[in-house]
Amino acid sequence: MGMSSGGGGSRTTVSEINITPMVDVMLVLLIIFMVASPLIPKEENDENREVDIDLPVTQKNPNTVNLKDTSKMILEVDRDLKVKLGEVVLSDCSANKTGTDPKRFAPCFEQVYNALGSNPRLQEEKTLYLLADTEIPYGFVVGVMNEIKKAGVANVGMVTNPEYIDE
Numbered sequence: 001m002g003m004s005s006g007g008g009g010s011r012t013t014v015s016e017i018n019i020t021p022m023v024d025v026m027l028v029l030l031i032i033f034m035v036a037s038p039l040i041p042k043e044e045n046d047e048n049r050e051v052d053i054d055l056p057v058t059q060k061n062p063n064t065v066n067l068k069d070t071s072k073m074i075l076e077v078d079r080d081l082k083v084k085l086g087e088v089v090l091s092d093c094s095a096n097k098t099g100t101d102p103k104r105f106a107p108c109f110e111q112v113y114n115a116l117g118s119n120p121r122l123q124e125e126k127t128l129y130l131l132a133d134t135e136i137p138y139g140f141v142v143g144v145m146n147e148i149k150k151a152g153v154a155n156v157g158m159v160t161n162p163e164y165i166d167e
Helices: 020-039 106-117 120-125 138-150
Strands: 073-077 082-085 088-092 127-132 155-158
Touching: 073 120, 073 138, 082 106, 088 106, 106 138, 120 127, 127 138, 138 155
Parallel strands: 073 127, 127 155
Antiparallel strands: 073 082, 082 088
């Protein structure tokens, strides 16, 4: 019971994979994710989100700021893990400096968040400079920056050491 197709010639099979439908599906999925990603709600206490910052001033960058002449608010984190806004101490974590528990700074971060969130000038300007000592733990600086962002500050400028700036 053989079956014959018309034409009488021999047919050859194509051994290549047609990827056009796969590319079409991938492009449709890409568009769906691009449209849907801004709609995903941010959780209130999501510690794993990235922290967006303005890059520090480099030697060739003309956008240097003289801290003595600026009217912007400056948040300072000193060597003893004291967080100060101007002359006011917002949090003192010097007792928690040693240790390995990752949550040891949580009460200090909460104090920083409450103080920054209730500061009317900061809530109006939405701009802050962060001046952190080089001897403090990196995780503490990132935690303070996270609390700054959670408090609603849109622009955070990192202050660098003046000896790296060409005069």
